[in-house]
Amino acid sequence: MLLVAGLIVILAIPAFGQTRKPPARRAPTPPAPVLTRVAPEMNCPAPLGTGVHTNQIFCDVMTGRDPAAGILIKLPPHKGPVTLTFDLHNRHTYSEEQVKAGRAFTRYTATVGVLTMDNTLISRAVVQNEFRTAADLVDRVGGGAGLGGVKAVAPTGTESISIAIPDTEDEVSVLGEKLTVERADGNATYTQSGRPIADISNVMIEYQPGPARQPLKSKGPVDDRRPTTR
Numbered sequence: 001m002l003l004v005a006g007l008i009v010i011l012a013i014p015a016f017g018q019t020r021k022p023p024a025r026r027a028p029t030p031p032a033p034v035l036t037r038v039a040p041e042m043n044c045p046a047p048l049g050t051g052v053h054t055n056q057i058f059c060d061v062m063t064g065r066d067p068a069a070g071i072l073i074k075l076p077p078h079k080g081p082v083t084l085t086f087d088l089h090n091r092h093t094y095s096e097e098q099v100k101a102g103r104a105f106t107r108y109t110a111t112v113g114v115l116t117m118d119n120t121l122i123s124r125a126v127v128q129n130e131f132r133t134a135a136d137l138v139d140r141v142g143g144g145a146g147l148g149g150v151k152a153v154a155p156t157g158t159e160s161i162s163i164a165i166p167d168t169e170d171e172v173s174v175l176g177e178k179l180t181v182e183r184a185d186g187n188a189t190y191t192q193s194g195r196p197i198a199d200i201s202n203v204m205i206e207y208q209p210g211p212a213r214q215p216l217k218s219k220g221p222v223d224d225r226r227p228t229t230r
Contacts, residue, residue, distance in 0.1 A: 033080070037206045043072040048091075048199055049151060051139030058089070058141060058155050059203075060196035067115045067173035073203065074171050079210030082165040084172065086203040088112065088127040089138055089155035091196060099133055106131045107182040108156070110198035114163050115173050122163060122172065127198060129157025155199045165205075170213065174200060 044059035051058065059071055075082050090108035098104040109128040113121050130136070137154045144151030165172055179190045179197035190197060 033208045035206050036209055037204060039203060040076075040205045041074040042203055043074075045069065045071065046196060048153065048155070048196075049141040049143045051155075051201075052142045052148075052150060054139045054201075056139065056201040058139075058199045058201050060091070061110075061112050061174055061176045061198040061200060062193075063176035063178070063191060063195045063197055064193045065119075065175070067117050067119055067175065070115070070173035070175035071200065072171060072173055073205070075165065075169060075205065075207070077210050077212045078167070078207040080167050080208050082167075082169075082205050082207040084114065084161075084163045084165050084203075084205050086161050086174075086200045088125050088159045088161050089199040089201065090127055090129055090131075090157045091153055091199055092131050092137065092156040093152050094134065094137065094140075094154055095152075096134075103184065104132060105184060109180040109182075111177040111179075112198055112200075113175050113177050114165075115175060116166075116169055117171055117173060122165060122169075124177065125159065125161040125163070127157050127159035131156050155201070 042059075044057075046060035046062055048058040048060050050056070061071060062069070064070060073084065088110070090110050092106065092108070095104065107128070107130045109126065111124055111126050113124050115121050137156050138158055140148070140150040140154050142149055142151070146152055176195070176197040177191070179195070181188050181190070
């Protein structure tokens with residue numbers, strides 16, 4: 001019995017010299033980058049106008065192949081990718097007579113592209129919707145000769161678009177690619193350059209501010225003269 005009790009005491013006393021290692025410290029989590037969200041500087045070659053109810057500015061997206069002729073969106077100095085967001089709409093020429101006669105049904109599918117200035121496609125965006133009545137319009141646009149001073153053409157349907165722009169870009173272009181129109185009397189697809197096929201509004205960018213890019217230094221003329229040998 002004494003021997004057993006002695007073993008129990010010995011087991012209960014920790015051995016001298018044994019120390020516990022402190023838990024490994026985890027590296028602190030770096031703070032999330034502070035992002036800035038602003039409306040960018042934008043060049044709209046074909047503005048549709050301002051919505052009378054939403055006060056949003058709608059810009060026509062023209063079909064074409066030259067990025068310089070598209071909607072140009074400038075990106076301020078940034079670090080990492082830039083998130084470009086906008087609302088994409090179809091365009092409809094409103095007719096009260098067609099609505100009353102029940103002949104206004106139209107299904108639109110517009111495809112646009114966001115490109116770099118060297119004509120590299122970053123991403124496509126598509127909006128599809130059906131029009132039947134005035135309730136299918138996003139807004140009416142002021143500055144026209146219609147009743148209430150509105151234009152006949154109005155945005156219809158909304159698709160919220162979000163596109164990641166690579167860090168290397170300082171400017172991008174939005175160009176139209178094609179428009180498909182389906183009506184009771186037939187279908188049509190439009191791809192020819194210079195045609196407005198959609199509208200964008202509520203253009204915003206979100207980015208981490210960064211240093212301005214340094215312009216490339218000119219290397220100057222190259223002296224290709226060979227040394228004279230004697």
